[in-house]
Amino acid sequence: MSGQIIFLDYDETYTTNKPMWDSIVEIWKSNGLAVVCCTNRFGHSHYDADVIEDMGRLDVPIVWAAHHADKWAAMEAAGYIPENGIWVDDRPMYIWLNRPVETMP
Numbered sequence: 001m002s003g004q005i006i007f008l009d010y011d012e013t014y015t016t017n018k019p020m021w022d023s024i025v026e027i028w029k030s031n032g033l034a035v036v037c038c039t040n041r042f043g044h045s046h047y048d049a050d051v052i053e054d055m056g057r058l059d060v061p062i063v064w065a066a067h068h069a070d071k072w073a074a075m076e077a078a079g080y081i082p083e084n085g086i087w088v089d090d091r092p093m094y095i096w097l098n099r100p101v102e103t104m105p
């Protein structure tokens, strides 16, 4: 299990039930999994303050994917290995947007 990492979406994933996801994040962490929030937001200090506050409380780093072509590219740019991620996302199409299926790992 070592080295495994959860890539957790924020809007309509984490936000569906924050207390529930808080508990799940703690379960993941207590089982040795790292957790990173990957959200299709820009990281504006005002508009995205909810993400910053919630993930800050959980000590979960945030990747602001709206600056990139898709979430896969955002995680690569942030130094993560997307193939190693366990993606938890209500809109998985945004992880791998407009890429030919033949190029999937």
Ligand SMILES: [Mg+2]
Pocket (backbone or CB within 6 Å): 009, 010, 011, 012, 013, 089, 090, 091
């Ligand atoms: Mg979402």
